[in-house]
Amino acid sequence: MSIFRYLTAGESHGPQLSAIIEGVPAGIHLTVETLNHDLSRRQQGYGRGDRMKIEKDTAQLLSGVRWGETIGSPITLVVINRDWENWSEKMSPLSEHRDDSIAVTRPRPGHADLSGVLKYHHSDLRNVLERSSARETAVRVAVGGVAKALLAEFGIRVGGFVTEIGGVGTTTPQEPIETLWQRAGNSEMFCCDASAEINMKRAIDAAQSGGDTLGGVVEVQVVGLPPGLGSYAQWDRKLDARLAMALMSIQAIKGVEVGLGFEAARRPGSRVHDEIFYKDGYQRNSNNAGGIEGGMSNGEPIVVRAAMKPIPTLYSPLRSVDLRTHEPFEATVERSDTCAVPAALVVAEAVVAIEIANSLLEKFGGDSIVEIWRNLEGYREQIRNV
Ligand code: EPS
Numbered sequence: 001m002s003i004f005r006y007l008t009a010g011e012s013h014g015p016q017l018s019a020i021i022e023g024v025p026a027g028i029h030l031t032v033e034t035l036n037h038d039l040s041r042r043q044q045g046y047g048r049g050d051r052m053k054i055e056k057d058t059a060q061l062l063s064g065v066r067w068g069e070t071i072g073s074p075i076t077l078v079v080i081n082r083d084w085e086n087w088s089e090k091m092s093p094l095s096e097h098r099d100d101s102i103a104v105t106r107p108r109p110g111h112a113d114l115s116g117v118l119k120y121h122h123s124d125l126r127n128v129l130e131r132s133s134a135r136e137t138a139v140r141v142a143v144g145g146v147a148k149a150l151l152a153e154f155g156i157r158v159g160g161f162v163t164e165i166g167g168v169g170t171t172t173p174q175e176p177i178e179t180l181w182q183r184a185g186n187s188e189m190f191c192c193d194a195s196a197e198i199n200m201k202r203a204i205d206a207a208q209s210g211g212d213t214l215g216g217v218v219e220v221q222v223v224g225l226p227p228g229l230g231s232y233a234q235w236d237r238k239l240d241a242r243l244a245m246a247l248m249s250i251q252a253i254k255g256v257e258v259g260l261g262f263e264a265a266r267r268p269g270s271r272v273h274d275e276i277f278y279k280d281g282y283q284r285n286s287n288n289a290g291g292i293e294g295g296m297s298n299g300e301p302i303v304v305r306a307a308m309k310p311i312p313t314l315y316s317p318l319r320s321v322d323l324r325t326h327e328p329f330e331a332t333v334e335r336s337d338t339c340a341v342p343a344a345l346v347v348a349e350a351v352v353a354i355e356i357a358n359s360l361l362e363k364f365g366g367d368s369i370v371e372i373w374r375n376l377e378g379y380r381e382q383i384r385n386v
Contacts, residue, residue, distance in 0.1 A: 004358040012135035013087035026072035027369035035059040035145035045342025105323040110312030134251040144350020147357035165200040166214035211316030216341035227299035229359040238295025246351040255307035259290025
């Protein structure tokens with residue numbers, strides 16, 4: 001069972017999104033400003049739709065924190081949906097006035113719509129799409145902010161950039177990772193290759209004018225980790241397995257790679273595995289493993305990538321049938337994003353931070369930052385002479 005546990009609740013056009021996090025140790029410096037930084041990043045990026053003009057996400061910290069420090073109690077987070085004002089009747093939790101005339105009955109290919117109505121026996125797709133919407137990721141980013149704050153106490157940092165949009169790839173410059181994160185932070189596509197960014201934006205413009213949408217690939221790295229998080233001993237303790245699950249749990253993610261990923265399957269072993277050297281400690285000259293060997297961190301940066309499919313809400317919709325008539329229907333236009341890959345990067349960072357925080361607590365667990373520090377320092381001392 002996880003130590004850092006959380007659940008989220010809330011619909012896309014409901015009053016708010018909420019999360020409760022259990023297992024956060026005492027003594028982490030935590031403010032809403034820290035959380036709001038990532039909430040704001042998640043709303044940026046070229047290719048978003050009009051909803052982002054309505055929402056200006058900020059987190060409320062309602063429990064588990066006192067005077068800017070966690071106290072070891074469960075943390076409650078809330079993100080208000082401003083768009084709720086326009087939906088208070090249609091999404092009312094309390095009104096018993098049921099209005100079937102506003103039911104959504106045209107399932108989008110690629111969305112949760114059809115499987116969701118079949119599974120839950122709904123006649124209105126809204127009951128499915130409200131919760132399956134990626135709006136939920138707003139509060140997950142706030143949860144990730146708490147995990148990032150925990151990791152920061154130990155000098156562990158999580159960041160990333162977009163590496164591909166709609167088939168337009170990037171070249172990652174040979175620069176320190178912090179510089180790359182900074183570059184990505186100043187880019188509208190959260191990417192660190194300025195010439196690729198121009199082509200990405202062109203591809204998004206072309207998709208938008210054709211009523212289409214685009215997916216892409218994001219890369220997240222974690223630096224400053226000790227070796228030995230996760231374990232080879234049992235399938236559900238493997239760090240790479242957990243990261244893959246966390247990334248796949250993000251709406252619209254269809255693939256995950258660790259380190260070389262699928263490229264490792266195409267190369268001989270001599271060009272895949274990272275040789276081991278010793279000079280004041282164990283060292284590697286390459287990181288094809290992406291910082292994970294045998295389900296454990298090996299002390300090198302963790303490198304994971306996630307592939308996002310194009311958003312299924314198209315202005316020029318694909319063929320589908322109406323739930324009521326089973327007949328094909330003519331195009332309906334829904335508000336949508338053309339590309340939300342930069343936003344997905346921020347969500348990917350959040351879920352990676354959560355899994356790393358959990359693995360850190362499993363190995364060095366304690367009820368306070370001081371206790372975890374002592375355990376971590378003791379372990380570092382223990383492995384220094386191995
Ligand atoms: C989404 C559809 C759009 C997105 C939304 C996710 O919302 P709406 O239907 O209200 O225009 O903007 O994403 C967010 C609101 C968000 O905060 O990321 C969907 O269908 O998943």
